[in-house]
Amino acid sequence: MSTDVLAIDVGRALDEVDEWLTGYITQPHAEIGRSGAVCPFVAPARRAGAVETAVRLVGPAASLPLLKEVIRCGLDEFERFPWRAANPSLRSLLLVLPDLPAEAFGRLDQAHAELKSEAVHRGLMIGQFHAACEEPAARNPAFLVSRSPVPLVAVRAMAVHDIFFLGDRPDWFAEYFRRFGAKYRNRSGGLGELLTGLYQKALALHGPGTPRRAEGDAE
The missing domain is CATH 1.10.260 (434 Repressor (Amino-terminal Domain))
Structure with a gap:
C-alpha cells in the first residue's frame, strides 16, 4: 500500500521526536548498564541550542541509494551548518524520516552500515534509530537502545567516548x-x-x- 506524502503529519512526527528525546533519551534507564541518561550529552546539547532537526521525505519505496544520499547530504550539512553552540562536542543534526515505512527499516540499517566508515574518516559519527532497530547498548548488549517512534539518523562529531x-x-x-x-x-x-x-x-x-x-x- 502506497503512502500519500500529503498524509504525513510532519508536525506530529517532530512532536514525537521531541517527546522521545525528553522522555527517553535524556532520562535514566534501568537496562542501560550505567547511571545517568540514555545519552548524557543530549540534555546539555539541547540547553545549548546545539541540536538541529531536518525533515527528509523519502517516499514509501525509498531505495538504498536514496537513503545513502540523504545521509551523505546530512554529513555535508553538518559540516557547513552555522552552529550557534561554541562547543563542537555538543552539536547534533537529526535527519527525521517521517514517511519511511517499516519495510524499509532494513535498508536504513544497511545505509548506516555502508556509510559509517565514510563518516568516521570525516571525524563524524552517525546512528540510525527506528522502531525495530537492533543496535545494542554499549554496556548491555541485551538492551536495544536505538529504538525510536519515528525513523531518524543522528549526525554528530566524534567524541572521546566513541572508543566504545x-x-x-x-x-x-x-x-x-x-x-x-x-x-x-x-x-x-x-x-x-x-x-x-x-x-x-x-x-x-x-x-x-x-x-x-x-x-x-x-x-
Missing part, C-alpha cells in the same frame, strides 16, 4: 587515535578506567600506525 564503537577496526581506531590519542598519553580530560582500558586494548590490537581503510570497505 571504534576500537574493533584498525581504520576506525586510526581516526580515533589521531583525534584523541594525546588525551590518553597526557592523561588529560579526566578519562576513567573503562575508557582507558578500551583504548589500551585497541592500541595493543591495532597499534597507532593502522590503515585509514580496511580491506573491502564499502564505498
